[in-house]
Amino acid sequence: MTDLRTPLPFAGATTDADRPVRMAKIIDQERCIGCHACTTACKSENEVPLGVSRTYVKSVDVGLFPEVRRSFQVTRCNQCVDAPCVAACPTAAMFTREDGIVDFDKQACIGCKACIAACPYDAIFINPEDHSAEKCNFCAHRIDMNLEPACVVVCPVEAIFVGDLNDADSKVAHMVGREPVQVRRPEKDTKPKLYYRGAHQATLDPLAAQRPTGDIFAWAMQAPEDGHTINSGHEPGWPGSSSAAAVIAYDVGHSVPWDWRVGLYTWTKSIAAGVYPVVALLITLGVLDAGSDLWTLATPVLAGAFLALTGAVLIWDLEHPTRFFYILTRPQWRSWLAKGAVILSLYAAVLAAHFLAGVVLRGDAGEGLHWLALLGVPAGIMTGVYTAFLFAQAKARDLWQNPLLPPHLAVQAVMAGAAALVPVALWLEPDVVDALAWVVAIASAVHLLMILGEVTLPHPTAHARTAAHNLTHGRFALPFRAGVVLGAVGLLAPVAPVLALPAALAALAGLWAFEHAYVQAGQSVPLA
């Protein structure tokens, strides 16, 4: 007689008792009728204001009459396993729960928009009422009440459902295991837990479909593109990523997270970052005497002033400026905003010490300041360079995913620092103006070469190509070209003494224009 109690080998190995819960969501586009019930149910449940959405239904008409169909994509947070928003958030306001739900805490949000910049799906927005970042959080408050999310409940055709991927019994695990489901932008290494069944590439890929001409969709307006908002799809006349005739029939606009203040911040920061290392270089080369007021006093004052300006612009750009200190009191160390804050603080501390020493000891400070410079020069360079890592955390802003960005920012810092020092040197140490002019010119030359590389080298992705196009020929062509021309004027700085100041100022102005164009173009490609 067979003993029914004999366990099979490895019996129990496939049970999920000890696996962590991984809440996932499936949107079945084969069932979805594009009715937008999920949109309004979400607005109702979460009291989402007009102009922003946690979830919406993108619609794309694909094909040529009569072989044409409308494809839908219920568009929202992808609940990534490796959520870039969580990594980028400096205060852990975006966080991953134990069950895998990426949730947020509005009380902790400082409104830096790093999460928005970081999200490869453009699924996060600033709520205009409370000025905090917000997105689909799976209706976590309902999950914790053992209720389905609001969109799941309302859906007339049961096209949305949720469950634990590690629970082999769940419908979600069942479908992910058996059906050819898709995720958006897997190449971004985020491991989305929002799966689509039967979605069309023309909706999944934000550049596959054409954005209509004019200002309308099939039954609504396109969000006005006023520089703060972008719409999905490739522009008419610019090649998309699909060979199928595809036109967006309905979509919502997305806010660009970082406005002109971020370009201003990188500019003031470049100046602050460059001044100290450039003067230290002059001393090292013997061009400048270590006892000079330019080194002991003017350098920390000039760098400190622009560093303070940088800090002020950063705080000004926050949606919750009064919460700026959260970045230091509740830092989340994977965030380059948090790390950057430490770098900026360290640099500020060095500059302060340098200044204090300079004031107290004046020309006698020399030796001590040498030792301080061992800390100050790297701090200055890190101040200039860390932004490259901050930008790199914006995983889907392909223009910024450039391995040469750290050296490029270092070069910009040197150029900006030297250029900013020219008028000061004209006042305090006219003898070093020539050397500074040469630094400006050489740095400008390298800067221009790197730009040349940026815009002429074929781009590896459609997104980077589109961003570069917008930079050089599109919306940002004017500031970009101004930046290049003015940067070229910087090459003239050492040609004649009379040219040093105007060329340096031109190089500075050019850098500001370029930074603005670069920061904005990097955000000009639709992600959703």
Next chain:
Amino acid sequence: MTQLDRLAERVDAARAATEARGETFYQGPSRSHLAMFPPKERWDDWVELDSKAWPQRVEKRFMLVPTTCFNCESACGLLAYVDKDTLQVRKFEGNPESPGSRGRNCAKGPAVQNQITDPDRILHPMRRVGERGAGQWERISWDEALDELALRIRAAITTDRHNEVMYHVGRPGEDGFTERVLAAWGVDGHNSHTNVCSSGGRTGFQFWCGIDRPSPDHANARTILLISSHLETGHYFNPHAQRIIDAKHAGAKVIVMDVRLSNTATHATEWLAPYPGTEPAILLSIVRQIVRDGAYDREYVRRWWNWQQYLAAEHPDRPRTFEAFEEVLRDLYAEYTFEMASAESGVSVAQIRAVHDAVVEAGPRLAVHSWRSAAAGNEGGWQVSRTLFMLCALMGAIAVPGGTYPNAWNKFVARPIHLPHHPAAWNELTYPLEYPIAQNELSFLLPHFVEEGRGILDVYFTRVYNPVWTNPDGFSWIEMLTDHRKVGLHAALTPTWNETAYFADLVLPMGLSSERHDITSYEQYDAQWIAFRQPVLRAARERLGETITDTRQVNPGEVWEENEFWIELSWRIDPDGSLGIRQYFESKARPGEKLGVDEYYGWMFENSVPGLPETAAAEGMTPLEYMRRYGSFEIQKGIGPLHESTVDPAQYATDKRVDEFGRVYSRDPAPAAQNLAPTGAPDPDAEGRRPVGVEIDGEVKRGFPTPSGLLEFYSRTLVDWGWGEHAIPTYIRSHVHPSRMEEGQVPLISTFRLVTQIHTRSANSKWLDELSHSNPLWIHPTHAATLGVITGDLVRVETELGYFVVKAWVTEGIRPGVVACSHHMGRWRLAGHDHTHRLNSTTVALERDGSRWTMRPEQAHGPFESSDPDTSRIWWTDVGVHQNMTFGVHPDPVSGMHCWHQAVRVVRAQDGDRAGDVHVDTDRSRAVYREWLGRTRNARIVSPNGERRPRWLIRPLKPTADAFRIDGPVGRRA
């Protein structure tokens, strides 16, 4: 054990845990431990975590109260979350106890929250001061409004001018309450919107089976054949969409005919975009092939078609055998080859053949639906539903699982506490002699009838109805409404300001979905069920022990509901009961006292809804308490083919007579009907015997409510009333058929709905408006190229009456050579008015120069300050164009349906044109009216019996027999 079994086990565990607590577990689509709704046992005190405070766990307490959505006609269940601290509604979810919608909703369900908090809603009764339409208003009391109305109505009634009182309704959203108010007043004053909506669709069904709506059993179908976009904008949108998608995923084929790409077309196995109006040609070509192949259900056709009557009338020389009929049938549609249908419609032969194959494969599991769309767009559109239903009639797909039911069998209208007699006078302003077999009132011709001096309106109610905007030829409506000689007093019963209310004398605020009582029942699957709409705050406060006697006590401001309004008004019309009106508005429990809504519905639920008292008692409730708590009740599921039921011989025991075609008559009285759902009412025989059934193969079956008791392939009614050429299902070439249009004209499809809006009703929802707010002209790229326009460019669309200016949407989603413009949009308000509705409307200037009218947008739509901070965030500026203004009236000479499609010329906009410009000459309106009137066949000439209309046809508020006489009373001054 399979994965699915294990899943079921786990879900069962969650269910078991809930049920072990004695609570209901509402399983959600995730099939997990997550429930869709709180257990109904906790609806009195549900504790929920606040989404706004999250991740702080702030608890909020709610009372959950059901009601019924009042946006579209689907009557989906809603569950209002009433905050127990503020006693205000926080949100609406679906009602899991609603059998039609099953707890799910479309976008409009949650959006009810916007509607009840709309900052521009009307909160108090208002009376015009100054000129009509000038926009100056004073707040008055309900007493003043009621007295003014009562005085005028009483005067009309006491001077035999009953029919100078008219009630003009948009979506009724209720079954019978208001009709009975009019009946009690003796007024044949019911005017509906139906002839701008579904009359064409209804006509085709009615001539087949005596019931004017289909009830497709989508969930069990093998093939679903839809004329138009029923998945997203159908009459029963959400309930049907659920079942269509379920069927599709169970393997059903979905066939969709629609000129433009809809969301439904997207899900179609076959999407056909026929040239507008050619749908019957396609359907008849499928009929022809099925008949030629003998692929139909012969036995069903033999038993249930009135083929004998047809042979006797049209082929008296042939033997009256089924085989002879089959031979005739084969020849009848011989010209409708697939090739002919393809040439006519532009749809490929291969695709038509594929549809044919799907129909044949389906056999009796063929679910079809046609409602507005082609049937509402084209002259002869009523043949669309008629030829469509013919497929079901051929396949035996009627009232069987997966087939199509006559709606009255899937609907239950309960008998009310009082049932007044119907009016004794005929209203010629709604049913004129030119349209003896029109399906519904010729509502949209009203301004022309009044202009011609056919009568005046002493008291005119518009109720959740906006004819100035919705109907064609809106300027003619403005001309009528502003003329005091034509309209004595215009009272608009409406929750929101609208284009018609601007031209009213009294504006009386009525409640929205969660602020009023109504009872509804709709055919959404094979069952009978009722849904109860109720003021949720009234129900909530009653649960808390308060006594509410008037819905105004709980509604915002002085917003009322119609039930109580009509009762109160009727009492004031007949304060002492001497007119015989008051009796119908009196309490039965307390004779001589006013009837209240609690008693009205309490009596109905107690006495007229089978099974409800028992179900309620099992839960220890009265039937009214049960309905207030759960909102719905399913009376019976699986109704089945009622026509096949055998008639109790006791019903024809006395003086039974069987006519030559099997119709069985008797003098035995009809058993009292429990279900008052409207159906045809076949006439008695010449000797006055009542039709009780139809004899088939020796058995007396209930049959259909048609004159013959059978499915009427051949309509004797159409023959008798002058339309013999359409006695059988035929194809009528539309007024926009290429052969009937001038060079350069193309058809404009103006009827298509969007998934997120519902006519003018939903503009008071900011969420819905944000989702869809414009109506560009859909035009195919090849057509656009000839005009040199791209998407976003302005074009002029020239109609018979004038033109409108609109942006172009150049799309592959429409048949080349056809253009389309959705409705809902182009809402407007007038500058200088005290009160307007600002959401999704643009301020316009109206200019009149004799018969020439111009409407120009004066300022773009945009943000505004209000009690809702969201209105300052409105970002869209384009709210579309009001195209209906430029449409002439096109009454179908048979069905009376306004044939919406327009023959237009599309040209580039001219200098100075702005999006939204409208220009119309109302002299042209009158010319178009007269042209279409010329196509009619007047009852004075065609009536076979000196009456105005075949009595058996469905008609709201059917007057008494005497009033049917052409020379009978008309109830108005001479």
